Amino acid sequence: MTGSEAIAVQEVAQGGGLERAPKQRFHRLEVAAVIEETHDSKSVVFSIPEETRDQFDYLPGQFLTLKVPYGDKQLTRCYSLASSPHVDPEHKVTVKRVDGGRISNWINDVVKAGDEIEVMAPAGLFHLTDNTPAGDIVLFGGGSGITPVFSILKSALKTTDRKVKLIYANRNDQSVIFRDEIKAIAAEYIDRLEVVHILDSVHGFLTQPMVRQLVQGHEHGEYFICGPGPFMDTIESALVALGEPGARIHTERFVSPPDPDESEAAAEEARAAAQGSTATQFVVELDGEVHEVAYEKGDTLLQSMQKADLDAPASCEEGMCGACMCRVASGETQLGLNEVLSAAELAEGWTLACQSRPLTNDVKVKFPD
Ligand SMILES: Cc1cc2nc3c(=O)[nH]c(=O)nc-3n(C[C@H](O)[C@H](O)[C@H](O)COP(=O)(O)OP(=O)(O)OC[C@H]3O[C@@H](n4cnc5c(N)ncnc54)[C@H](O)[C@@H]3O)c2cc1C
Structure with missing residues (x-):
C-alpha cells in the first residue's frame, strides 16, 4: 500500500x-x-x-x-x-x-x-445492532474466537433484556481466556446468562448432535459464531439443518490476509480476469442514498467509490475482513480474493467491494444499512 x-x-x-x-x-x-x-x-x-x-x-x-x-x-x-x-x-x-x-x-x-x-x-459487520431482531442470543466462541462474542455478550446483557447463552470451546482448562470475568458476569446475570464450557480434552470436538442439543429451547434465536473453521462449519451446518434462517446466523472467520507481494499478484490476476468488462459506470446504494459512480476498467468497486469521494465501509482491502460486504442487486461482477464469504452468501448475491469488479454496465450494489 x-x-x-x-x-x-x-x-x-x-x-x-x-x-x-x-x-x-x-x-x-x-x-x-x-x-x-x-x-x-x-x-x-x-x-x-x-x-x-x-x-x-x-x-x-x-x-x-x-x-x-x-x-x-x-x-x-x-x-x-x-x-x-x-x-x-x-x-x-x-x-x-x-x-x-x-x-x-x-x-x-x-x-x-x-x-x-x-x-x-x-470495522466489521459481525456485531449486535439496535435493530437486531429480538429472541435469545446464542454465542459460540472457539479459542480466540471468544473475543468478539464476549464483547457482544457484555453489551447484550447491559443494553437489552434478551437471554444470552455462551457456548465456549477450548482445548483444555488452561486455554480458557476470560474465565474469571465470564464467571463474574454469569453470577451477576444469573437469570439471563447461561455459560457452557466445552473442553476438547474432556468432551471431544463439538458435533452437530451436540449443537442441536445446546440450542434446544432457543429456537429462532440469533446466533453469533467465531472460532476455528471446522468448529464454525459444524455449528452452521447444524443450525441450517434445524431450519434457522441465514439472516440470523452471523459468522466471523479469523484469517490472515496474504502478504503484500502475494496479494498484488492475486490482484493482477483478478484485474486480468475482468479485462472484458463493458462497464463504464455502476450504481451504488449507500447509507440510504443512491449514487451513480464512474467506472475505469481495472478498478474495484471500492476504488471507484473512493475516487468518487464516497465514504464506503472498508478495512483490510484484502478480501479477508468483510467490512466492505455489499449485495449485488443487478448486473454481473467478478470477485477476486475472498476469504470471508461462504457459498451461501455468494449465492445470495453478497460480494466484497474491495475485490469486486463490474463486468456489465447495469451493475447495482447495495451496502447494508
Ligand atoms: C476479522 C478478524 C478478527 C480477528 N480477531 C482476532 C482476535 O481477536 N484474536 C486473535 O488471536 N486473532 C484474531 N484474528 C486472526 C488474526 O488476524 C491473525 O490471522 C492471527 O493472529 C495469525 O496471524 P499471524 O501473523 O500470527 O500468523 P501468520 O504469519 O499469518 O501465519 C498464519 C499461518 O500461516 C503460516 N505462515 C507463517 N508465515 C507464512 C508465510 N510466509 N507463508 C505462508 N504461511 C505462513 C503460519 O505457520 C501459521 O500457521 C482475527 C482475524 C480476522 C479476519
Whole structure:
C-alpha cells in the first residue's frame, strides 16, 4: 500500500461549505497496557487520543486492523475488540499465539506498554445492532474466537433484556481466556446468562448432535459464531439443518490476509480476469442514498467509490475482513480474493467491494444499512 493509497478523503463542513480533508486510515496509538490472559494469549489495551475518540467508536463484535512492520514487509492483521463499548472504558484486543504465526507471536513476545502501533478505526459487520431482531442470543466462541462474542455478550446483557447463552470451546482448562470475568458476569446475570464450557480434552470436538442439543429451547434465536473453521462449519451446518434462517446466523472467520507481494499478484490476476468488462459506470446504494459512480476498467468497486469521494465501509482491502460486504442487486461482477464469504452468501448475491469488479454496465450494489 502506498502512502497516497493510505489516505482516504472525507468531506468536512467548514464555514458553511464543504471542503476536502484527509481522513487517516491508520492512527498511531500508544499501548496503554499488556495483560497476560493465559499461557498463550495476551490482551493489548490502546490509549485513544481525545481528538480521534469519535473515530474509534465501535459496535460490539467489531475489530481493529493493525499494521506492523515485519522484516521488509508491512503486515496487516485484524483483531476483534474483546471490550464492550457499553461496559468497558478501554479498547482492548486479545491475541492468541498461532504456531509459526508472525504477528500473534510478536504481540505476545515483544509488545509492551508505551509502544506505538498503527491501528485502523473499528470495522466489521459481525456485531449486535439496535435493530437486531429480538429472541435469545446464542454465542459460540472457539479459542480466540471468544473475543468478539464476549464483547457482544457484555453489551447484550447491559443494553437489552434478551437471554444470552455462551457456548465456549477450548482445548483444555488452561486455554480458557476470560474465565474469571465470564464467571463474574454469569453470577451477576444469573437469570439471563447461561455459560457452557466445552473442553476438547474432556468432551471431544463439538458435533452437530451436540449443537442441536445446546440450542434446544432457543429456537429462532440469533446466533453469533467465531472460532476455528471446522468448529464454525459444524455449528452452521447444524443450525441450517434445524431450519434457522441465514439472516440470523452471523459468522466471523479469523484469517490472515496474504502478504503484500502475494496479494498484488492475486490482484493482477483478478484485474486480468475482468479485462472484458463493458462497464463504464455502476450504481451504488449507500447509507440510504443512491449514487451513480464512474467506472475505469481495472478498478474495484471500492476504488471507484473512493475516487468518487464516497465514504464506503472498508478495512483490510484484502478480501479477508468483510467490512466492505455489499449485495449485488443487478448486473454481473467478478470477485477476486475472498476469504470471508461462504457459498451461501455468494449465492445470495453478497460480494466484497474491495475485490469486486463490474463486468456489465447495469451493475447495482447495495451496502447494508
Ligand atoms: C476479522 C478478524 C478478527 C480477528 N480477531 C482476532 C482476535 O481477536 N484474536 C486473535 O488471536 N486473532 C484474531 N484474528 C486472526 C488474526 O488476524 C491473525 O490471522 C492471527 O493472529 C495469525 O496471524 P499471524 O501473523 O500470527 O500468523 P501468520 O504469519 O499469518 O501465519 C498464519 C499461518 O500461516 C503460516 N505462515 C507463517 N508465515 C507464512 C508465510 N510466509 N507463508 C505462508 N504461511 C505462513 C503460519 O505457520 C501459521 O500457521 C482475527 C482475524 C480476522 C479476519
